[in-house]
Structure formats: C-alpha cells, structure tokens
Amino acid sequence: MKVQRNKRRVGFTLVELMMSAGCASLMLAAVLSAGVALQRSFAAVEGYSLAEGDQLRIQDYIAMDCRRAVSATRDNGSWTYSSNVWSWVSDPNGAATLTVTVPNYYDTNGNPVDPTYNPTGAIQYGGATTTISYYKSGSSFMRQIGFDPTKAKAIATNVASFTVNDQDLTSRVTCSITFSPRFVYLPGPGPINGTTVYSNTFLRNAVARQ
C-alpha cells in the first residue's frame, strides 16, 4: 500500500502573518489599555465611595452628638492614666479634641430613663452626664465615650486634619475635617490635596438655647 503523502501545504504568507500580528497587537494593546482604564476608574469610584462614606459618617456622628449635647469644649491635649484614673491634660502640642457632654439618657441596663427637672430648672436624665470626644489619632478619626482612650473607636480613616473653630461653644459647634485623597492618580492637574467637610451644629440642649 502506498501511502499518499499530502503534499498540499496550507499557510499564511509572511505578509499575512505580519499584518495579523500587527492587528492582534493593536487589539491587545487596546484591551489592555481599556482594562487598565477600567481598573483605574473602578479604583477611583471605590475610593470616592469610601471617602464619601467616611465623610458622611463623621458628619452624622458629630451632628448627632452635638444636637443632644448640653455643652461642648475644645482643647489640645491628651488623656493620661494616673492613680487608676484617666484624666485630660491640656497640651498645646496635643491633638485638637472636641468634647461634648450629653445627658445620661440610659440606665445601667441600657434602657431610657425618665426626664426630670434639676433644681435650676433644666432637664436632666438620671442627674449625670457622659462625655464624648472626637480627635485625630494618626490618620484615623476617633470617637471616645468617657475618659478611657483605650476604648476609643475609629470612625473614619485617611484623615489629614481636624479643626474646631475658635468660637463661643455655648450654643453651637463648627468644625472641619480634611481627608487625604484616596485616589491620587489624576491626569492633567495632578492629584488633589484633599477633601474638607464642615459641620455646624447647634447644641439643642445647651443652657444658652433654653
């Protein structure tokens, strides 16, 4: 038996190969570019979403606590632990801290208590108060209930600065928080410096407003 050798050779010419290779390269480059752009866009959107979430959260926290506060103070300093007690120590080089005082609305079981009038004619809940502090620690923004800083919780990240306006705090609190940019690649003008949000809240329980 004689085996017929298939002598027919099918293939592309060199020109075809070069053209197809060129087209393929262009398509691959386009796909890669589009992919990179999409990823960049996704990263930008993700960064924006996270940043907006942080900004809204801080504003909502501060607004909620200021609205229910009976007083507010600002100072630079830190908490120090001495004689088994945490206490505030002022220090011009310390972190700018906003401290609001809110009524003790809850009993020890976490249930709301009834309001009463104190001897000066102001509303009180249980007769005591709780302090809530806000300050920047590293790049985190902290919310601290009470005096123990070890129990403070970060409520936002990527914070560059925190400023409480120097003003009479008996009736309102105005503060600003600047966030570092999360997505720094921007063509043209380059990365932005950051985003600053402002909060201006009246102290609804302050004596000055009654």
Next chain:
Amino acid sequence: MKIHSIHRQGSVLIIALLTITILTMICATSLYVTSQNANATTQTTSWQQALAGAEAAVDQAMNALNRSSTGNAGAWTGWYTVTGSLPKAKPTDNTTPATGAPAVGQYNYYVPPSLSLQGEASNTMKMWVTVDPVASSFATSAGQSYRIRATGLVGAPGPARVSNQKLDNDLRKISLRFDRSAGGTVTTPQASRTIEVVAQPTTTTTSNGTMGIVTRNAFTVGGGSRIDSFNSTDKINFPNGTYTLTAWQAAWQSAQTDLKSGNSTLVQMGTNLANELSGGNVGIINSTGSNLNNGPYVYGSLTYSGPALKGKTKNIYGTISTPFNATVSQVKAPTGTALPLPAPGANNAITINIPAGTTQQAPVLYQGSLPQNASIVVNSPRDPVTNLPLPGTAYVELSVTGDLNIAGNGSTNGTFTQDSHVNTAFYVQGNITLAGNSITNGSGLAQNFIVYGVTPTDGSARTASVSGNGTFIGVVDAPAYDISYTGNGDVVGALLGNTLNVSGNGNLHYDEALDSKLGFFSSAATYSYASWFEDNGDKARGQTF
C-alpha cells in the same frame, strides 16, 4: 508503511476561556463591590431620611400641644389616648380618641400618614409619635411639661446585607432581619430613628407694641378725647419727664419745622421726635360694638380686627389698618411667699415700709384684702440716720384678694401715696376703682404705678373705672375687665382691658418709656423645646451612646 503525521496542538481555546474567566471574575468582583457600595449608600440615605420623619412627627406633637393650650377643640384630632407605659413599637390601640392632653399614666399617640418619597432609596416614610406627661411633678411654674417621643421609619431597599463600610454599623443601626427598636423580625430592611423631646410651657410676653390703648373687645369713645404720646425719658422736651400739653405742642411744632427744613440731620431728629409724639396707638382685637362717635384726636395709628369701626376717623393722625392679630397676656396673681397686708391704723391708714434690697425681679409681696376706706402709704427704705430715701427704686407687689378702691379722700374712700423711689404693682382680684386725684405717684412716672386686674379663673366679669378730675399717672392692665374712663382728668400711661368706654373729656398720653416695661401681648406658641435627645442605643448589642 510509513505514516507522516502532522502534530497539531491548539491552545487558542484554552487561552480564550482563561481570558474570559479572568475577565468575568474581575467584572463580578467589581459588580459585587459596586453593589455593596450602592447598598451602603442606600442604607445611609434611609437612615438620614428617618430622622426627618421623626422630627416631622415631633412637630405634629408640638402643634397639638400648642393648639390645645390655646383652647383649639380640634387640637388632638387623629390622636388616641392609651393608659399605660410608653410603647416600644407603634401603638395600635385606637379605642379611645384623644380629647385633650394625656393625664399622668396615659399617653397620646398619633400615626401621621405615610409620606411618599421620590428618589433612589426608600419610596415611603412612616412615623409615629407619643406624648406623655411623665409625672405630675414634671412641670414648671407655667404648668405641666410633656415628653414627646417620635420614631421615623424608612425602608432600606436592597438585600439584607450588612454595609461593607464596617464603621457604619455602630452608627447606622439598620434593622436587616431583627427590629432593633421594637423587637421581632422585619421582612425587609429598614432604618428607624427615635428622638425624645421635652416640651415645656412658656409664658412669653412681648412688649406692648407702643400702644396706649388695647382692648380685647369694644372700644367706645364719646367725646373729643385726645390720645397722644411722649417719652418721660425725653427730659429736653418734657422737663422732669412730665407731660404737659404745652410741652407736647412745642415739641410737635419743632418736629414739623425740622421735617420741612430739608436738613437731613434735622429731618432725622424731627422724624424721631414726630414718632415720639405720635405713638398714641390704639389696638382693638375684636371691634364688634366699637364706636368712635365724633372722632377722638389720635396722634398715632389704629389697628383692629373685626367689623369696620363706627364713628368718625378723620382725626386719626396715623394709619387705620386691619387685622390686628395679637394675643393678650392674661394676668395671674403673683405666687411666692407673701407677707400679710398691714392692718389699718388710725384713720384707716395702712403704711407699708418696703425693706431694703428689693429688685424688679425680687419685689416684696404683700397679700390680703383692703378695707373700703383705707388710705395706703408706701414708703421706700430710709437711711437710718438721715431718714432720707435710699438711692434706687424699691419694688412692692400688693396682691389684693378683693376690691381695690382708691377714689376718695380717706374718709369714705381710699387714697394712695407712694414716694418717688417706690414702684408699686397691684394685683387685684375684685373690681377696681381709681381716681386720679386720689393717687399720688411720687415719681410722676407711669411705670412706677401699675394696677393689674387678675383674670378670673371662672370667667366671671370684672369692672374697672378711672375717674375724677386729677391726672392719673399709671397703667391699668386688666384684660378681663370692662374699663370705664370718665371725668375730665387725664391718664398718663396706658390702659388695657376687655372693653374700654371713654365717656368724659379726659385725654390719654401714652408714655413710650413703658415700651420695655409692659407685657401686654404674649406669643401664640406656649410650648417650647426644653430638651432634645436622639436615642441611638442598641440594647441587644450592649450599646448606648
């Protein structure tokens, strides 16, 4: 046999499948993250909208309390009264429609209609609110306070999924499957926020609005009386702060000359002076039955509500306008520790020596009834060595449980004398009779002699009369009294009554120094916020603040 095989290997399909798989995973991851972001945004939006709902419900409660306090019969329409402690979930007991503010041990509740929302978050906002008095002791001197607790409820569309923004979870407590505020389960995620407000009654008084005469009902004037104004602190035009017609006319002429001169400074001065002299304003809250007859000379404006005024208005220097929307402050007897009124001595004289240290905010208070023919003398504190009055003004309040009669010569009726350092405020529960020539107001200032007619709690009628031929320097603030002003004597001060009938030839000269001293009117809103608190605790998670 020799077989030539051509080795062919295909990898394109594998590469293509691998590429598609990788791209699909990238897309799926991106979509998942984006979906989570959208979910977090929706939950944030719903949480913020819930606060608006809760505050809207508080407004409903404040509206009901304020309308109720002003006697509006429909104030609590749509509300229900329930006996028991405050609920955590939306109440449903609608067996007893509310007819008034709740008593201790009860609460009123209201479920406002749901609001339709336009947007990408929830499309409805629900809310409910309760009002309760907490306890009978939960009150101020103005009355019972109330606790308002309102909840706003907004759906959080999307899957029951915890936000990918983990830091949100301590703040925005979304009920995904478990109702965090009321307990039980929820079928779809929802955001709820609860705020608690304390509403306390307030008695807000305003100035008298530069009004010399105010009546709640009919104002009638028979003769050609004159109503004008001056300012007792204007010692340039009115030496010693004393009104005389000659001084007023000279000042008026001066003001008119200044106005005509065209000199801007003088015009300004003239304008001010003209205003000072033409502040004899009259306010009538309900003009039914009012009649100006031949037309008094009013150097001021007249404001009224109700039917058109009868009589001539041609002599009114200022404007005539309607309506006159105002709420007159009712007068209550002073509370606090009171000394008994001294017993009459010889010739029925009652002498009151005011102790040192009194202030306008802390006057000395006497209470009791007065005999018909008593003559009252009020002395300011004296220097023990010189027996001269101490500097400053001494304040005394005399709460008279019966009638006040100061319209005589001390034998058949009473007289009243106070030295120039005394400020006296009468609070009279009975009828009032005054005569200008029986009253010696040593300071010559109306602000130092005020007679308040206490509004009867039973709605019964009271009368007050100002008569005689002498000038009465003082104020009568008696919103429930029918006042008659007879005789030829003038009044330097102000009059407020239920009705006022001027039948003599007397004139009224309003002292604008009273602008900041009197509280003829009160604001309509009688409840204000005393406290505001958002309950963002989550007992199930052991969280409070």
